Amino acid sequence: MKQQVTNFGRFYAALRALDIIGDRDEVKESLVWQYTGGRTGSLREMTRVEYERCCLELERRNGRREQLRKERSATLKLMQWIGIDTTDWARVNAFCLDRRIAGKEFARIGAEEHPDLRRKLRSIEGKGGLGKHPAPAKRRVVIIPTHPGGEA
Template identity: 70%
Template sequence: MGRQINNFGRFYLAIRAMNPIGDRDEVKRSLVWQYTNGRTDSLREMTREEYDRCCAELERLYGHREELRKERSATLKLMQRMGVDTTDWGRINALCQHTRIIGKEFARITAEEHRELRVKLRIIERKGGLRANPGEARKAPPAPRRKAVSKPKTITFNINNITGIA
């Protein structure tokens, strides 16, 4: 038997996405029976290969994986536009784990939470974006410079000095 499966969250997330009518335990037993070719109806007795194949198929059928991938991509794109280094997962997680942002690691954020996160990030962006130093005051944009208005120059002539006048 391959590696033991300790966390069945992926399976139950896929079951929840199915939104089955009736008893979820019965649906679970039926799916396990189907993907183990009748060997067992217990999730704990599934091999790693059977479990992965079952979860992958359920995710493909119910679109959870693809939706989450698109939501993550949109969030990362917005973060990048705001100036966050999206190649550094430490910075991404530090931003997401802030209690006023979302309060959890980026990898743990659901598709619905990604949509909520983007709303918050857009508000932050509209108010001036992220600052490197939290104590730094937001700087007002510099006032536009006025063009110097040139006054018309006046030239005075002494009439007595002009030649040719008698």
């Protein structure tokens, strides 16, 4: 079977966030055995589905998933406020891909990066949002009657 997962950073980040007493390698192997149904103890031999389930559960246990959800929600709210259609993921991603904003798709932005992104969004909001220009001053129209009775 071809190796389906090649980057294990998500797993190790979630594992580090847990308060583990004992040998991390033993805990890692035990988790892999558990999520592969006893098939293997190696991360490299996990299927993508097994790996996803394992990481989601580890993130849920350490509260990281919930934190990311809250960060994303706050960021999307600000995006909507400045004029980005947050129901259209293509637009959200196109905005985030700009190197001046985040330089990556919205889903790839980590929880620790969202506060910086919101700072940028608040700066954009303070300058009037996206594509919004201050309305020109209203011109006052004065009608001067040409006849002495007020009728033109």
